[in-house]
Amino acid sequence: MCAPECRSRALAGLAALALASTVTLAEPPAAPRTYRVSGIGDGSVLNVRAAPSGSAADLGDLGAGAAPLEILEVDGSGAWGRILWREGNAWVALRYLAPVDLPRVAGTSLPAGLRCAGTEPFWSAALTVAGELHLDLLGAGSPRDADVVDHAESRNGLHFPVALEARDASAHYTLLVRPAQCSDGMSERLYGWAADLLWRRADGVSLLSGCCGLPLRD
Numbered sequence: 001m002c003a004p005e006c007r008s009r010a011l012a013g014l015a016a017l018a019l020a021s022t023v024t025l026a027e028p029p030a031a032p033r034t035y036r037v038s039g040i041g042d043g044s045v046l047n048v049r050a051a052p053s054g055s056a057a058d059l060g061d062l063g064a065g066a067a068p069l070e071i072l073e074v075d076g077s078g079a080w081g082r083i084l085w086r087e088g089n090a091w092v093a094l095r096y097l098a099p100v101d102l103p104r105v106a107g108t109s110l111p112a113g114l115r116c117a118g119t120e121p122f123w124s125a126a127l128t129v130a131g132e133l134h135l136d137l138l139g140a141g142s143p144r145d146a147d148v149v150d151h152a153e154s155r156n157g158l159h160f161p162v163a164l165e166a167r168d169a170s171a172h173y174t175l176l177v178r179p180a181q182c183s184d185g186m187s188e189r190l191y192g193w194a195a196d197l198l199w200r201r202a203d204g205v206s207l208l209s210g211c212c213g214l215p216l217r218d
Contacts, residue, residue, distance in 0.1 A: 029178075029179040029180055029181070029192075030179060031109065031159075031160065031179045031192070031193075032070040032071060032072050032179065032192035032193070033070070033071050033099065034067070034068040034069065034070055034071075034099070034100050034101075034102055034111065034214065035067065035068070035069045035071060035081075035097035035098060035099055035100055036065055036066065036067035036068065036069065036097065036098055036100045037062050037063065037064055037065060037066040037067070037069070037096060037097060038064070038065075038096065038097060038098035039095065039096050039097075039098070040064050040096055042064075044064070045061035045062060045063055046061065046062040046063075046066075046092055046093070046096050047060075047061060047092075047093075048060045048061065048062060048083070048085055048090045048091070048092055049080075049090060049091045049092070050090060050091070051091060052075035052077070052079070052080030052082075052091045053080075053091075054093070056091070059085060059086075059090050060085065060086075060090075062092070066216065066217070067100050067216070067217060068100055068102055068111075068113075068214045068216070068217075069081075069083050069092065069097060069216065070083060070084065070192055070213060070214050071083065071094070071097075072084070072089075072181075072190065072191070072192040074094070075091070078094070079093060079094055079095070080092065080093060080094060081094050081097070082190075084189055084191065084213050084216075087187045087188065087189065088187065088188040088189055089188065089189060089190055102214075103129045104129070105127045105128070105129065105131070105148075105151075105162075105164070106129065106130075106131045106148070106151075107151050108151050108153060108159075108162045108164070109153065109159040109160065109162065110127060110162050110164075110177055111214060112127055112128055112129040113126070113127065113128075113214055113215065114126070114127050114177070114193065114212050114213070114214055115127075115212060115213060115214070115215060116175070116177065116193070116195040116197070116210050116211065116212035117184070117210050117211065117212075118184070118195075118197075118208050118209055118210025118211070119184060119185055119186050119210070120185075121137075121138060121208070122138045123135070123136065123137045123138065123197065123208050123210065124136045124210075125175055125195070125197060127164070127175075131147065131148040132145050132146065132147060132148060132166075133145070133146045133148060133164065133166045133173065133175060135168075135173070137199065137208075144168050145168065146166035146167055146168040146171075146173055147166060147167060147168070148164050148165065148166045149165050149166060149167055150164075150165040151163065151164050151165065160177075160178045160179055161176050161177060161178035162176070162177050162178070163175070163176050164176075164177075170201060170202075171199060171200060171201040172200040172201075173197060173198065173199055173200070174197070174198040174200075175195060175196075175197050175198075176195065176196045176197075176198075177193055177194075177195045177212060178193065178194055178195075179192060179193055179194075180192075180193065180194040182194040182210075182211035182212075183211065184210065184211050189211075189213075191211035191212060191213050192212075192213065193211060193212035193213065194209070194210075194211055194212070195209070195210050195211065195212050196208070196209050196210075197209075197210070
């Protein structure tokens with residue numbers, strides 16, 4: 001039988017083990033920063049590369065002022081940034097980019113124009129400055145606009161996640177958006193935002209998940 005002092009030593013050992021095995025949580029991911037192409041000469045273009053190197057394959061070009069470019073990752077040298085490019089990912093030289101501020105969805109830290117989408121079933125939601133969700137829920141009739149009637153940012157996070165409550169004539173929607181590395185499951189793209197859409201209607205509730213990004217304008 002273990003004496004009281006033995007039990008005390010055992011409890012102390014368990015406490016030490018618990019402290020030693022405590023996992024320190026990492027900081028939540030930051031929202032992707034947005035840029036425009038800048039600092040290239042007249043008639044010049046910025047090469048979009050397959051890897052963070054000037055000798056990597058050239059996947060295409062961006063003209064001066066092309067925006068918004070979401071930088072989703074910076075390479076170890078700090079000279080190259082990863083962007084979404086067509087059906088995959090690509091890299092651009094950061095020295096040819098300048099920060100750009102985008103309008104925000106009213107009352108939130110979400111950039112207006114952010115487009116969220118998911119697959120199987122396919123759905124999409126685009127956010128506007130005016131406070132609307134442009135929704136396309138395939139298999140549920142034509143695209144629709146829902147008015148954003150309320151919003152909330154995480155009370156114990158740093159601006160994210162953001163929840164948007166929206167309604168139209170037939171349903172109630174909650175769109176939850178947060179910075180996160182996100183795969184759409186159908187391409188090699190790795191997005192900088194993840195989203196969940198809760199769709200409530202008279203015949204039931206559906207939960208749809210997907211990824212978000214900002215469409216590039218040349």
